[in-house]
Amino acid sequence: MKGSFDTPTLTLPGRSPRPGAAPQTAWQELSLDRVSVTFNAGQPNEYRALDGADLRVARGEFYCLLGPSGCGKSTVLNLVAGFIQPSRGRIQIGDQAIKEPGTDRVVVFQDVTNALFPWLRTDENVAFGLTLQGVQKAEALSRARDILGVVGLKEHAQKFPYELSGGMKQRCQIARALLVEPEVLLMDEPFAALDAISKRILQQELLRLWQQYHMTVIYITHDVSESILLAQRIGVMRRGPGSAVKQEFAVDLPYPRRPSDGAFSALYARVEMSLQEEVGVSLHEH
């Protein structure tokens, strides 16, 4: 896979009101206040995923949620995406409550096979969001191909998802998200299933896109190194049930970051220890 990309020539048009979009005015902060989520409430298999979780992400920030598997990271993401509603507490972008999914918050899933539409070609997959808004197909496809250039997939526009590698599928998914111009990009362990080299290239490209598009990114991972490589702030989550963000780390390192730097490894040790406390507890109890 090539790591190169076209010089971006896209200019972002003015943001128009979009379906389901919460913020009408410029917002400054995405916030979760004392949010609890209980699945199957009142039934024998009742499970409290989140309990009194607080989270504040500034507009334009790159925020990493880090935690052991099953700790409720994805639940936070599903809440912000509007896929699920909290049992208690508030989730807001600025002063607007999040009630349903909208194109201002687009998710990039880890499971690319199901996330892409297998019956559509790459450019049609990417244009999907625009065509939903009633943009003419030709126009939507042409804009899709422009953005495929930005993520380095231009030559693969005519392929079907099954003809793409894992990394290319993930690029396709990112391009599809970018085309609807989300305010917040929600990423659920997007590169966890990729090989080490594709992963590193995509991490770098993600940082470039984040800076170029001035998006807010909430990125879920269980990889400490990845979180320090990418994020401005890292929130470590308690293990479930009843999870919440227990500790935050500011990453005051300039991009591009290198794991070999002293400051990087010093922070790595601290974050790793915070994460280990959670894994350790779960190891003792099981």
Added chain:
Amino acid sequence: MSIDLRNVANQLAIAVVSITLAVLAWAAFASYFAVPDLVPSPTATAAAAMTMIENGSLFWHVVVSLERVLVGYGAGCIVGVIIGALMGRIHLFGLFASPLLQLLRPISPVALVPLSIIWFGIGDMSRYFIIFYGVVIIMIMNTAAGVSSTPNIRLNAARCLGAKQQQLFRRVIIPSAVPYILTGMRVALGFAFMGIVAAEMIAAQSGIGYLIMQSRTLLRTDIMFVGLVTLGVLGAIIDSCFKIAIDRTMKRFMEYQVNA
């Protein structure tokens, strides 16, 4: 591409060998063990077939039967997809329709022949109905299963790209059900061919099923064998065409199987 072609050539070669062996075994059985009137030899069957091909009667029976299969099958597919989609889409409808389907499923098309005669008379309408019935049940079940098993991630992906309920159904749920619908159509095609004999038991004057039934009355097992072989060959050819036609579509959906 060349690998594909070699695969097809291999499969063809295997099919030819397997059929040749079976015909040889049939010939041996017919000439050494069986009473000729009960088991006609391959040559006797071929001779009967040649006569029927020459006078055009075999072709005519085939066309008539195919027309009946096509009408019943086509109607069954269309109605089945519509009802199946509604079952998947309208939860309450699906809930109430499922037990009824479970009751209908074990009732074979043959069992409906008498009822069909009373309802539709002894004309082609009855025959269409018998084939339609066998097809529609399968299509409803497969479509409903497909519609209700759209991956959640795919639905969520579409929702955050701005899809509303109507768009989700038309642009995500129905296309996601396509592999189920195509699989159902292929299975149902087999059932349609099985149903044709039952359908043509109803006072038919033509068709492969009629040919088979009538040769029993005349004790012409050679003609009966011509009918049976024709049914088998026709079904296999159409199924192969169907398989080739849907393979490309299926490949897109069956990622893991293709890569495995």
